[in-house]
Amino acid sequence: MFKQFLQNTTPKNQDLKKLYLLIHKYGPITKADLIEKTEIKKTTLVRMIDELLKCKFIEECGLGESFVGRRPILYDVVRNGNYLIGIHISRMKTNIVLLNLRYDQIDQESFIMTTMHTPEFVMLKIKNIIENFMEKHHFDQEKLMGIGLAVIGPLNRAEGMILKPESFLAANWNHVPIVKLIQQAFPVKVVLEKGANAAAVAEYHANNYLYENILYCVSGGWGIDCGVVVNGMILPDQYADQSGYGHMIVDLNGNICSCGKRGCIVSYTSFQSIVRQLESENALLGNMSKELFQKASLTEMMEYFKQGDKKTERIILESARYLGIGLSNLLNLFRSEIIILNGPFLYEFDGYYEQVVDNIAENIHEEKEVIFSQGWLQENAAAIGAAILLFESYFKDLNFSSEKSVAIF
Ligand SMILES: [Zn+2]
Structure with missing residues (x-):
């Protein structure tokens, strides 16, 4: 029955859906606050609330604050059952x-x-x-x-x-x-x-809509992906080549990338590029065979990296600097208020997250205040x-x- 309500596009149902959506966004909420937000006449609102209550799409959930007179009833959506x-x-x-x-x-x-x-x-x-x-x-x-x-x-x-x-x-x-x-x-x-x-x-909702401009970066072992929310909405595809973030060039004469160009972010941050760098500098972990690398799981790779020597640590932390520079460009471009950083090195490698944050801070416009976070929902986001x-x-x-x-x- 709730699904039919959601699928019903008649004008009468549109108003009910709008009201439901407001209660979903702001609930628990009182009738007075709903009138304030919608300008619906009180009698109409009472009728609409009754209808939503009767269908069990919303419910009464306690009483709100009041300085004079009776405390008002709070309404919220019925959370379980669907x-x-x-x-x-x-x-x-x-x-x-x-x-x-x-x-x-x-x-x-x-x-x-x-x-x-x-x-x-x-x-x-x-x-x-x-x-x-x-x-x-x-x-x-x-x-x-x-x-x-x-x-x-x-x-x-x-x-x-x-x-x-x-x-x-x-x-x-x-x-x-x-x-x-x-x-x-x-x-x-x-x-x-x-x-x-x-x-x-997901992080926008988890944060109670506090920050409307979000840059979300997943720096994975195999690539980089970014999610951009502008004014509470996902940046549409036509405004950015969303597959291109990892191949943003951060060094003119840099490492050769899998795409054939030089100096892309992923040519520093991916597991493959780090293994290649370890090899060229004869670090402790520098002789991993291609076959082993192909078969290794994320957990195995992270454990391997953590057991490296000082040189390994330096190479990995250096990759964080390139990531930081790339992300500072995006922050300047999208005017994001918060950057959420997700990824195996960012979560698990000592000093990596801090290095990325330092490098972003050094390279964003001075007047800009950005909040750095590892997110609230992490792997489930x-x-x-x-x-x-x-x-x-x-x-x-x-x-x-x-x-x-x-x-x-
Ligand atoms: Zn590339």
Whole structure:
């Protein structure tokens, strides 16, 4: 029944959906505050609230503050009973989260990606995990509002397709119609977004919409991805080549990159470039064979790097400086208020995060104040963000035209 409410695009239902969305964004909230935000007449608002209460889409949840007279009733959305699923597929692992309508994480499961993880096998695993969630938490497809997918770019959103991701271990990951594959298993609404963008959206919500301009950077072992939120919205593809962040040039005469150019950020930060550098400088870890490198997992690589000598440490921390310079360019460009840094070296290698932060601080415009963070949701951010984007997609048809309208997206 809730799904029909979300799918109903009649004018009368639009108003109810707007009100629901406001309660979702600001709840728990009183009638007086809702009138203030919407300019709806009190009698109309009372009728609309009654309708949402009757359908059990919202509920009374205690009393608000009052300086005079009776304390007002607070309203909030009903958080349980309907569910959202977010899936993040990356080179390293696939992570699946189950959220309620308040974006609380109810369950989570992930699996590591290996050379055997072709799209077909990953789909079987995903299907199995989602079916387990449904059984364990007692819900069917009617109660599943949909599935948000966060994947490595570049994407073709219109066709729901992963185009040509760099560096997947298994074969067949080029031109995968991922949305169609998911819908074959679960005929529900599916939205597709780049992992870093989805993560930025999740952190935006986790932060209670405090910072509207966010730069989210994932510096992974195999590449770099950035997510950009401007004024509370994901930066659309037409404003930036979103697959190009890792290949931003930070040194004119720098290392040769896999793309054939010189001095791209990834030619300093990826595992492969670091291993190459260790080799050329005869560091303790400098003689790792290609075969071993191909097979090594993320955990193994990080353990290996941590056991290096002083030279190894210097080379790795130097790569942090290149990352910092590249990110300071993006911060200046997008006027971000907060930068969230995610990645194995950033989380696990002593001094790496601090080195990146120092280098960004040295290179951004002096008057600019930026908040540095490792995020609140960390490894779950992209999957959670995908689920949030799925839910928000149901409200894209709403037209907030009055002057007092509240920007939600
Ligand atoms: Zn490059």
